[in-house]
Amino acid sequence: MSKLNGRTPTLPADRLARVENFGHSLAAPGYVFRPTHAGQVADLFKAARKEGFSIGLRGAGRSYGDAAINRGQAVLDLSRMRRALAWDPQTGILKVEPGFTIQNLWQYTLEDGWWGPVMPGTMFPTLGGCLAANIHGKNNWQAGPIGEHVLEFTALLPNGKEVTCTPKKNADLFHAMIGGMGLLGVFTSITLQLKKVYSGYLDVHAWAEPDLERVLAATDENKEHDYIVGWVDCTAGGRGLGRGQMHSADYLPPGADPDPAQSLRAEYQALSPNLFGILPRSVIHQFMKLAFHNPGMRLVNTAKYTLNRTLGHDKRYPQTFVAFNFLLDYVPDWERGYGRGGLIQYQTFLPKEAAADSWREMLRLCQRRGLPSYLGVVKRHRPDKFLLSHALDGFSLALDFKVTDRNRHRLRALTADLNRIALEAGGRFYFAKDSTLSAADARAYLGDDAIAKFRALKRKTDPHGILQTDLYQRCFKTKEEKYEVR
Amino acid sequence: MIIGASSGIGAALARSLARRGYALALLARRADALDALCQELNAAAGETRAAAYTHDVTDYELIPGLFQKLLADLGRIDSVVYAAGVMPTVTFTEYNFDKDKAMADSLLLGAMAWLGQAATLFERMGEGQIVGISSAAGDRGRVLNPGYAASKAGFSAYLESLRNRLTRRGVNVLTVKPGRVDTEMMRGAGITRGLYPADKTAEAIARAMHKRKQVVYIPGWYRWLMLAIIHTPSFVFRRLKF
Known part of the structure; x- marks a missing residue:
């Protein structure tokens, strides 16, 4: 009482x-x-x-x-703590407050020829949040997580102390607060080493792959490109299970872009407000609602794959950094397209050898239960030294599930089963995405020592x-x- | 969250909602009765489903702090039910301010203090449900117990205002208008005949909550009875004795 x-x-x-x-x-x-x-x-x-x-x-x-x-x-x-504290365009070292966003970053530094060494799929997160989750990009194999590019941070701890951490100084706290999900202290300043670039364009190669094995093999074979990412159609069954489209991309060497000053300008990079020049991006999510159900997404995924396999197969083209990196920002408020119940994302990281079998099992299970993922994304990863790391030598597959009042319980049961499959395969998870793990699951993949x-x-x-x-x-x-x- | 849960409709509703899987915070003055109810509900569920908090709704100044503590304890609140109140016996010729004030304090002002907090939370959340156990007695000022009729009429009007403010914010406000329900309060007031069972009343309220109804009479036929009473001309009504 x-x-x-x-x-x-x-x-x-x-x-x-x-x-x-x-x-x-x-x-x-x-x-x-x-x-x-x-x-x-x-x-x-x-x-x-x-x-x-x-x-x-x-x-x-x-x-x-x-x-x-x-x-x-x-x-x-x-x-609101989002000031740029120091910027050196000679060395590419940027010091900012934690609320400074990825968007703030590229708009601030790109004109001087510097780009974020690790960029997520959307430009709206804050750098404090990016460090807390120790985010990765489509270049995880090459560049590691964002934490590997942090030269120093200062933090205010709940015990009242202020600390400065670098990979050498207070190294334990450095490797725990990065990836520590904001549970140890508040970043008050972050000093990042940015990546020198010589053009606002990436050299992109796109091609289609007929099934999950080929998507994973292509992701592995192309991991020495600066960026490699695969889109997976999670609604196709049978022989086409896990079919998809690959994108690799590379930075241009000095001199390859005849007019870098132009392509590095923020205005040049900005996404146009209209899709195909006429359809305002801001209204697209309203139309998406019409297709965000199982038959609709099956149709959309099939149409996309068919286009990728035919017109879009084996294409090389230059693409701006912003257009290539921030795919999620193409359609503002796209997550609203999932309707009132919203969505969860479910991402597993599996060792290279186990990935194909386990994910085939997962994708089939999702389809059997009538809860197919509407989007799948594959990336290549490598291990890192951070305490609560999600990374390993292998691949990740991110899945998006629509949540409704009716499927909430079924979805929970499904993700519990998916967690079991991933853990049995030696898989890991990512706290920035996760909403399904139990304390026992977290312990199982992080290990008693790390906890x-x-x-x-x-x-x-x-x-x-x-x-x-x-x-x-x-x-x-x-x-x-x-x-x-x- | 049920305010006034130790007996009567509040307690019966706690049992109904616990059976439907709700996690409950139960508030009332009487610690022993409340504790017993909590133990009963948790034993029946086989897990902790109800938590008890002793509180007197006339301690208005404590309510903002209590609401915050409850929110911190529970994490989120989906529905707030106000079922508290007293109904002392009032004779035909009695005009007793203390009794009237006790009713207005517990039936109306306590409700305003608690439901104002709930309304703030639900308005910000853009979801939630407020349930007020008002009474058919508030539909018309009858000769019996003017203080009760006035307090319940005020409460019904307050709930209607909340509904008109909050529906557009995604919040449902349910006004429950029971007739004569078999509760301690009724029996204490000497009313023993023609009582409607409390558990049936609670089930009807739980159903109305689920369907997100706005106004519900219990038993259902009271709607037609009260329609007749509301439209009875004053020159007739003045001559009636109930």
């Missing part, structure tokens, strides 16, 4: 807001704070220690799962357990510990 007595509210009611995941499939109330400088973050930490509330960190809210939701408690949205190390660091940086999110409750807390802090 809880006794409710003379307690005044500690969190201001005017901060109460709906906090969602990017896919709009999860939502919870939260008291959202949007500081503009680190002093306000320190004040909030102090208040949380005194009053006993928890704080979930949030950047642009682009995580597909529950990484930036802290139900019923405080949410610290860092998107113990992470806990030890958290006890040190956050002894009061202030930094919490729904993802933390789900993946890092066992039943007994669940209410230790709240």
